[in-house]
Amino acid sequence: MGQAESIPDINSCWAKDGRTPRIAIVGAGLSGIGAVIALRQAGYTDISVYEKADKIGGTWRDNRYPGLSCDVPSYWYSYSFEPNPDWSHRFSYGPEIFKYIEFVAKKYDVMSVVKLNSPVTEMTYLGPKWTLKAEGHEAQIFDFVISATGILHHPNYPDIKGIDSFKGDMFHTARWDDSVSLEGKRVGIIGTGSTSAQIVGAVTKKVKHMSVFQRTPHWIAPLPQKKYSTLWKSVLRACPWLHPHLSNFYKGQMLSSFAKATIGDVVEQRKIEQLCLDTLAKDVPDAKLRAKLTPSYKATCKRLIFCSDFYPAISSDNAELVTDSIEGIEPEGIRTTDGRLHELDVLIVATGFKVSEFMLPAKVFGENKRELSEVWDGAPRAHRAMTIPGFPNFWMLEGPTGPVGNLSLISITETQLGYMIQCLDNMKAEKAATVVVKQDVFESFNKAMAEAVVSTTWATGGCDSWYIDKTGTPNLYPWHPSRFYEEMQQVDFSEYEFSQQA
Numbered sequence: 187m188g189q190a191e192s193i194p195d196i197n198s199c200w201a202k203d204g205r206t207p208r209i210a211i212v213g214a215g216l217s218g219i220g221a222v223i224a225l226r227q228a229g230y231t232d233i234s235v236y237e238k239a240d241k242i243g244g245t246w247r248d249n250r251y252p253g254l255s256c257d258v259p260s261y262w263y264s265y266s267f268e269p270n271p272d273w274s275h276r277f278s279y280g281p282e283i284f285k286y287i288e289f290v291a292k293k294y295d296v297m298s299v300v301k302l303n304s305p306v307t308e309m310t311y312l313g314p315k316w317t318l319k320a321e322g323h324e325a326q327i328f329d330f331v332i333s334a335t336g337i338l339h340h341p342n343y344p345d346i347k348g349i350d351s352f353k354g355d356m357f358h359t360a361r362w363d364d365s366v367s368l369e370g371k372r373v374g375i376i377g378t379g380s381t382s383a384q385i386v387g388a389v390t391k392k393v394k395h396m397s398v399f400q401r402t403p404h405w406i407a408p409l410p411q412k413k414y415s416t417l418w419k420s421v422l423r424a425c426p427w428l429h430p431h432l433s434n435f436y437k438g439q440m441l442s443s444f445a446k447a448t449i450g451d452v453v454e455q456r457k458i459e460q461l462c463l464d465t466l467a468k469d470v471p472d473a474k475l476r477a478k479l480t481p482s483y484k485a486t487c488k489r490l491i492f493c494s495d496f497y498p499a500i501s502s503d504n505a506e507l508v509t510d511s512i513e514g515i516e517p518e519g520i521r522t523t524d525g526r527l528h529e530l531d532v533l534i535v536a537t538g539f540k541v542s543e544f545m546l547p548a549k550v551f552g553e554n555k556r557e558l559s560e561v562w563d564g565a566p567r568a569h570r571a572m573t574i575p576g577f578p579n580f581w582m583l584e585g586p587t588g589p590v591g592n593l594s595l596i597s598i599t600e601t602q603l604g605y606m607i608q609c610l611d612n613m614k615a616e617k618a619a620t621v622v623v624k625q626d627v628f629e630s631f632n633k634a635m636a637e638a639v640v641s642t643t644w645a646t647g648g649c650d651s652w653y654i655d656k657t658g659t660p661n662l663y664p665w666h667p668s669r670f671y672e673e674m675q676q677v678d679f680s681e682y683e684f685s686q687q688a
């Protein structure tokens with residue numbers, strides 16, 4: 187199960203030598219852990235995982251803010267090989283997901299191949315091998331590199347005048363400071379995305395005053411949360427065959443409503459919009475506040491928020507929605523353009539993530555020393571969200587242009603892993619040393635995506651969002667996710683060059 191003792195000759199071909207390939211995985215979040223388990227089950231056991239932090243868990247390690255929960259149903263947001271009858275709620279809370287990840291990693295002996303505190307700094311393709319450098323380690327040689335870094339992990343700090351002068355406590359939501367109590371404090375939060383909605387919903391009751399700085403209102407649908415009973419959990423434990431049905435049920439719900447709305451289905455899009463408007467009308471009695479909270483763009487253009495606590499919280503007496511723009515940050519608080527100083531003890535920065543980086547700032551050099559950051563130039567692209575021409579034996583899980591949004595990233599990762607393992611098996615059978623997507627295949631796939639994406643709600647909805655990249659277009663899979671699942675079932679090997687040259 188562990189790593190191979192011997193380091194392969196740089197010029198050897200694992201498939202010809204009949205040895206298992208050396209595989210490096212970057213990141214020990216849900217994707218990286220899932221990759222270790224799936225690869226081992228397929229017989230690929232020589233794996234090393236490089237994790238930048240001192241713990242595994244990715245998103246669910248970094249995000250520890252109050253109210254953190256997943257808005258994808260628990261039975262779908264689980265590994266298919268490790269269904270969990272003990273999920274306490276229909277939508278799991280962050281700490282429970284983190285515990286589940288740790289449980290899976292332990293049960294499947296993943297930790298034996300994880301190197302913690304090991305940020306990868308450089309990966310260089312020296313055909314047919316990759317050399318990988320990570321802090322605290324000698325450079326290592328691998329046959330394959332799998333980047334499993336996720337998308338939302340580089341905090342985006344706003345460029346606001348005077349931000350460093352604030353004399354209270356200030357932190358980004360993904361760097362929550364547990365040593366700071368919010369109890370009885372004057373708290374400000376910049377941003378009104380999914381993260382902010384959950385925090386405002388969770389903490390407003392206990393703070394003295396909550397100021398929410400909104401640049402753009404977001405569409406918010408209620409979260410149909412439900413606590414599972416002990417009886418239900420024991421039924422599930424006794425009937426494990428129920429799990430795939432439950433997972434499929436929730437998947438079907440998301441695919442038939444939300445997923446359709448995002449790619450331009452007007453009927454589904456309006457249904458969601460009406461649900462949000464009804465919720466707003468019910469939960470926010472003040473007409474002026476309601477007007478400020480009503481978006482002027484289409485629902486599902488930005489990532490739809492599912493949260494039932496935000497509207498009641500922002501309507502409470504100790505909360506204020508500030509819609510005047512931020513002029514600057516001063517030692518005492520935030521100055522808005524109307525001249526008012528909003529005095530604060532704690533400032534929470536809920537301004538999202540830098541989404542175009544993936545495994546960067548690690549330097550990634552492909553064939554002919556081409557650097558990935560230059561190839562992407564702020565607008566990352568990939569074939570089937572996994573591979574890039576000129577970067578042989580390099581795979582991404584949850585790479586650019588994938589079907590992210592309100593879907594289960596675990597199910598996407600598992601689909602991608604199945605696809606990647608088919609390629610590895612093919613290499614083994616063909617005794618191939620390298621695999622790389624063909625340039626023309628990559629170009630026509632991306633051209634088709636670019637043509638399709640213009641009619642999605644992300645593009646036509648009249649909003650700006652983290653989905654839009656430097657080119658001004660959404661960096662997402664533009665078709666219905668069922669097409670993604672279907673196309674990824676069986677690899678069309680003609681899309682790739684398999685070379686026996688070692």
Ligand code: NAP
Binds near residue numbers: 380651652
């Ligand atoms: P986000 O959706 O990108 O929202 C960032 C917020 O900060 C927006 O309201 C944005 O305003 C505002 N903002 C950014 N820069 C600003 C500036 N300079 N001045 C003022 N306001 C600024 O980030 P997020 O809420 O952290 O969520 C990111 C993603 O994480 C979500 O879309 C979702 O995919 C995922 N997530 C999921 C869950 C869940 O499952 N429940 C929970 C949290 C996060 P504008 O709208 O005007 O740009």
